[in-house]
Amino acid sequence: MGQPTQSNSQESLTVRDNRTGKTYTIPIEDNAIPATAFKDIKAPRKPRERAENETEKGLRVQDKGFLNTAVLRSQITFIDGDAGVLRYRGYPIEQLAEKSSHLESAYLLIYGSLPTKDQHKHFESEVLRHGIMHSDAEGFFRSFRYDAHPMSMLTSAFAMLGSYYGEANPSLQGQRLYTQGNKESLATMDRQIYRIIGKATTLAAMAYRVRQGRDFVTPPVGLSYTGSFLYQMDHLSEQNYVPNPVLEKALDVLFLIHADHELNASCTTVLQTGSSLVDPYSAIAAGCASLYGPLHGGANEAVIRMLLSIGKPENVPAFIEAVKRREKTLSGFGHRVYKTSDPRSFIVRKTADEVFKVTGKDELLETAMALHDAAMKDEYFIKRKLAPNVDFCGLIYRAMGFPLDFFPVLFVVPRVVGWLAHWRQMMLQEGGVKIWRPRQVYVGETKRDYVPAEDRVAVEGLKQTPSIVEHGGITKRTMLASFDGKAKL
Known part of the structure; x- marks a missing residue:
């Protein structure tokens, strides 16, 4: 693979290195080439060439922003951007949105096929059963400021969950906890999947309620996944409270279409983090942090703010x-x-x-x-x-009455399904899990010697020096005060 050769085949790429005159044949499989094959394309370092280029160690593939780099082989979601196609495990998103439900499609994404009635009943029962939180969670959420962004709370809450379940942590139970693929390993994995999907709505509702200054609501019995979510957010003291079925169905459809979208920024973050074999709660928290950004999960909020700025x-x-x-x-x-x-x-x-x-x-x-x-x-x-x-x-x-800063939370709740599907696939992939460690092209200074402080020349420039920060309040007064040990500038 990637070795100099004079032959060629139809399912391969022929590359000629004009630096050396050598020709290399690189195999093509599923219309993709292995990036590691380019490591075999080596050349002598030219006179005065930077050693940091590592020319003698083989070519690197540079792809800023992962515009055309496939990091894994997946069976989960297919997207054809040119044709406007999105399929979960082969099923068109349009058909699923019309005929399926969020939890049924969650089963599909995670396990690979649409469930039978009994399989769906079992999966739904486990997810809803695991929606209840430990009572300590109330103190956790109450510790946030009254104006904390709900995404900050939700991100922290998923990380907090990991501290409750020692049996779910490969650092405590052994790094092969999720990669063995045997009955016990799969049962442990499924238990965390039930917990994360089940508690996603509960944590989101708690983040919502704490902002409203309301008591938290225990997940009800007998409602659907989205029905339970709406109940936990809105129920006060009404008897026999049932969310509006139109809103419940609409939220379920929106959850379904947001459940997965292949290797977007947050999913990639979950997999990057998960590749270190950290517990799934920490990986999901990392995904939350990634989705928080305005170029990703914050885009819904940005749209409304844009429309508000336009006005009429x-x-x-x-x-x-x-x-x-x-x-x-x-x-x-x-x-x-x-x-x-x-x-x-x-x-x-x-x-x-x-x-x-x-x-x-x-x-x-x-x-x-x-x-x-x-x-x-x-x-x-x-x-x-x-x-x-x-x-x-x-x-x-x-229109449903959710505040703007809650929009990204409504993205996270369903997206944990896709994150878990890809995480599970990676844990069970053939050959085991390899930690994700991208290469870089180093273009900084070449080797230089240390210069004593008195001999240095100041480097000026907006990006080359620390900013001068204006201080106020107690910090400003303290800086003006006198006291023993005060640093002299």
Whole structure:
């Protein structure tokens, strides 16, 4: 593999290294080539060439932002961005959104097939049974400031869960805890899957309730996954409280279409973290932190803030022109993967129609539609393939009464399913788990000798020196005070 050769085959790539004149044949499997094969393509280091280039150790593949690097082989989710296709285990997302449920699709994503009635009943029962939290969790959530962002609480809460279950930690139970694939190992793995999916709604509801200054609600018996979630967020003291079925169904559909999206930033973070064989709760917490960002899970919130800034539909043309001048940022259009339309966006629009029949239309809907129509007709956006994406589901969340900063939480709750599916697949993959350790291309200083402080020349520049931070309050007064041991500047 990757060795100099004069032969060629149809299922291979022939590479000629013009530095040495050698030709290499690299195999192609499933329309992919092994990056490690390029390590065999070596050349002598040129005179005065930086040793840090490591030319004699073989070529490295440079791919900033993982634009075209496959890090694993997967059987879970398929996306064709050019055709606007999304499938879970081969099933089109459109069919699942119409006929399936979130927990049924969760079973599909994690275990590879649609469950029978008995299998689904068992899975749903285990997930819902594991929704109850330890009583100590109340003190944990109460320790946050009244204005803490719910994503900060949720991220911390998943990490906190790991401290409760020592049997789930490979650092305590042995690093092969999840990779053996035997009955005991799989049972331990499944137990953590039940817990994480079951407690995701409970933790999210607790983050919501603590912001409202309300007591926490124990997960009810007899409701669906999303019904239980709505109950835990909204129930006060009403008897026989049952969430609105339209809102319950809409939330279930949105959970289903958000359950997985292949190796996005947060899923990759979960796998990167999980590759060290850390406990799954810590890996999920890392995924939460990644999803928190405005380029990922925070995009729903960004869409609503954008629409609020636009205001009325008549302000859309001016906003469009400002976007073209790069004075404004357009959120909710375009996607790293989809180059035509996001298949989930059509499901979102249909779901929105059902929700608005119950809640009434969101006042920003007309603005959103005006923006949609203007962008779809404008050559600037057409050329750049900026079609509407799923982030417009924030309009549904807003109509349902969720606060803006809770939108990313509504993304995390279903996405833990996809994270767990990929984590489980990695734990059970053939050949075991290899820790993810990307290479870099070092372009910094070559070797240099230490210079004593008195002989150094100051390096100036905004990015080369620490910032001067303005201090106020007690820090400012303390800096002006006199006391023993005060550092002299």
